[in-house]
Amino acid sequence: MKKLLALTLVLLLIGVGTIVYYGQTGVEMEESHAGTPSFWSLSPEARLMARVVYSEARGEPFLGQVSVAAVIMNRVESDDFPNTISGVIYQPWAFTPVMHGLIWNVTPGPEAVRATVNAYNGWDPTYGSEYFYNPDKITSYWVTTRETVRRIGKHVFAR
C-alpha cells in the first residue's frame, strides 16, 4: 500500500513537472500580441532589436522602451562596441534575455515596435547613454561607477 502511494506520488510529481515545464512556454506565447502586423513588417535585424526591447522593457513606460532601444543604437555608433545592431545584441553577456534565449519566446507588441522605429530614427531620451541596468537586480557593480543620466521606470541609464 505504502509503495503504491509512493509510486503515485512520484508519478504525480513527474506529471506536475511536465505541466509546469510545458505550461511556462504556453504562458509566454499567450502574452504575445496576436494581431500585431507591424512587428512582421520590420526587417529581420529590426525585429531582433524589437525582441530585445520587448524582453528588457515590457511593462515599462513607452519612454523607457524607447530608451532601451536608444542604448542599442548608441552602442552601434560607439567605438567601444560592435558596429552593427546584431553585433551589439549578440555580444557575449551583453543582454540577459539574449543570453537566456528568452527573446525567441516573445512577439513584441506595438509599443516595443514603435520604440524600435523611434530610436532607429534618432529619438534618444538617454542623451547618448550606452548602459542601462535595473538597480534592484544588478549583479556587477561596475556599472554603477558610470555617470548616471536618468531613471525611467525600473531602469537606470548611464553613460
Add this chain to the structure above:
Amino acid sequence: MILKKRWLTVAGIILAVAVAGYWGRNMYLTYQQMRSEVNNRYEHAFQGLNDHVDDLESELGTVLIGEAPDNLAVNLSNIWESTSGAQEDIGELPIASDSLDEVKDLLQKTGQYAKHLEKEVVDGGISEEDKEVIRELHNKVTTINRNLETIHDEMEQAGFRWHDKRRVKIDEDEQRFSITPLAGLLELRDEINVDNISVKLKEVLPAGVIDFEPQDLITSLSQLDGEEIDQNQAVEIAQNFIRNPEKYEYEIIPNDTIDVEGEIVEAHVPAHTVRAVNTTRANETLYFDISKVGGKVISLLNQREVGQAQIDEEEAEDIALQFLEENEFGNLAVSSTRRFNDIMLLSIIPKQNDVLIKPDAINIEVALDNGDIIAYNGLDYILNHREREEEKLEADLSVEEAEEQISNNLDLSREPRLVLAEVDGEEVLSYEFIGKITEEGTGSYLIQINANTGEEERVKSIDQDIYKNVS
C-alpha cells in the same frame, strides 16, 4: 509472493538508476559539447583578432614602402577591412565593454584614416607627413601584434579556457583576471599611447574627417542660450506646445537624483520630464523632455496605440507643417517622409533663401488614424539652428550645370533642390538629386553635387534597413 515482490522492487530500482544514469550521461555529454562549442567560438574570435592585427601590420608596412597609387588604394582598403574585422572579433569576446579601450580606439582611427587616405591617393598620392603617421601606426600595431602573440602562447601553455569567462574586465584592480594570461593585455595600455597618435592625426587631417571630440549631448544642451527654467515653467511650455492641452493632466517627474539601492546618485539629464495623462481617453500618456536651460521642447513621445489609417499622407504632411507653424517655426519644407503601417515619419527642414538647411532637421511622427502628432524630436534643430551667412548660400552653378554631373543611370524621382548639408563635419552647399536606378526602379539613391565646384560630394542609398523590402 513476498520474495517476488522484493525482486520486482529491486529490478525497478535498478531500472530507475540505469535510466537516470543514461539520462545523466547524455546530459553530461551534451554539456561537454556545448562547452567546447562556446570555447571554440571564443577562441575563434581571439584567433581572428590575432590574424586581423597581423594582416594590419603587413598592410600598413606595404603602404609605407609602396608608391604606385593603384597598389596604395588596394592596400588602404585592405587596412580598412582588417580594422573592421578586428573590431568585430573584439565584440565577440566575453570581455567587458570598457576593456581594451586603447586597442579599439586605435583600430577605429586607423580605419577612418585609411578611408580618408584612399580618397587622397586618387588625387595624387600620400604626402610625407601622412607616411610619418602611418609609420607611427605601424609601430603601434606591431606592438599589439607581438603582445597578442605572446598572450596566445601563454594561454596555450597554461591551458586557458574561455568557456567559463564572463565579461572579463581587464583592469589592474580586477585580481581575478590579472592572474590569467589575459593580463598581458594590460601592458598594451601603456605601450600604445593613443593620445599621442591622436595629436599627430589632428595635425595631418582636415577638420571633420575624424571626430576627435564627439559632441556630448548633455553638455551641449546645458550650454544653450537662455535662462534656466523651473518645473512649473516646463509644464507651461508643454501645455503651449500641444493642440489640446486641456485634455491632459500634467505631472513633473523629478529627475535630479536617482536612488540606486539606497544610495542617492546625481542624474545628469539636461531636461525636465513632464508627463501628461489624457483624462478623456484611456491609455494615452505624453512624455515631454524640456531643456532645463532655455526651455526648449527637445522631444515628445506619445504612448498610445494607433488605429487604422483614416487620413492620407498629404494630409499628414499638412498637419505636421501646421503644427510646427503654430509653434512658431517659420519657413519649413518637408524633406522626406516614410510610412510605417499607420504612422507617418516626416523629416522637416528649415529653409533660408530657399536653401534647405539639413543639419537643422526636425523629425515628427503623425498617427494616421486621427492626425495626432505622436512623436517630435527637435534635438538637431535646438543644437544647430542659427542664421547661416548669406554668401554660404549662393550657388555658382545652375541646376542644369549640376545635373550634367549626374549619371544617366539615375531616374530622378523629385525636383533637384539646393541644400546645405554636412559632409565630413563641414557644411557644404550642394544640389541634391534623389532618384531610382533606371529600369530597375528599386531602391532610392541620393546624390549631392557641390553647388560651387560641381564635385560629387556624396552618393548613397536612402532606403532604411529597418523596414522589410516590399516591392
